[in-house]
Amino acid sequence: MLLICGSGASSGFMAANMRKYVKKAGYDYKIQARSESELGDYVDDIDALMVGPHLKAEFEALAARVPEKVKVILMHPDYYAILDGKGAVEHLRQELEA
Template sequence: MLNVLLVCGSGASSGFMAANMRKEAAKRGLDMKITARSESEIENYIDEIDALMIGPHLQYLEDEMEERCEGTDVKVILMKPEYYSVLNGEKAIDHLLSVVGE
């Protein structure tokens, strides 16, 4: 199972994105757990995940999260505005899979 954490500022928009990604993952028969949290909660989950997807508006966190995840298998992925802004779960799953190589 691939454990994915999505983060945005408050957790609201990433919550909708996570729901759309879960639907798409189920449609494809992918074994994934996709949760959404606010960026303030990242530290609570970082040791339990395989991938961290960050909302495009939080790009400033990318380097810090890359450093934090160094030495682990966690992939840090900056979501693209073109699918994040319309909450396109299909494109988000495509992006995730292209990075994790599943």
């Protein structure tokens, strides 16, 4: 799973919190954070792409840059704003099961 934001800074903090929750919950997810400009380097190695809510205007263009097999998810501002790793992981799980 790859998490992206504009520069990679806020997504780095969010990814760290998500990794903590994943470990605690016993889920088998590998979570990485990168900047939007690095997306092309990782598209072949991911199953899901979570996009920071501040990139909502670019969401469709970002989704078009990844293979069809990749689930592309726009993160919700409510958990993203407070870097709630549990909220993000649970949103990811819901989307992957849908």
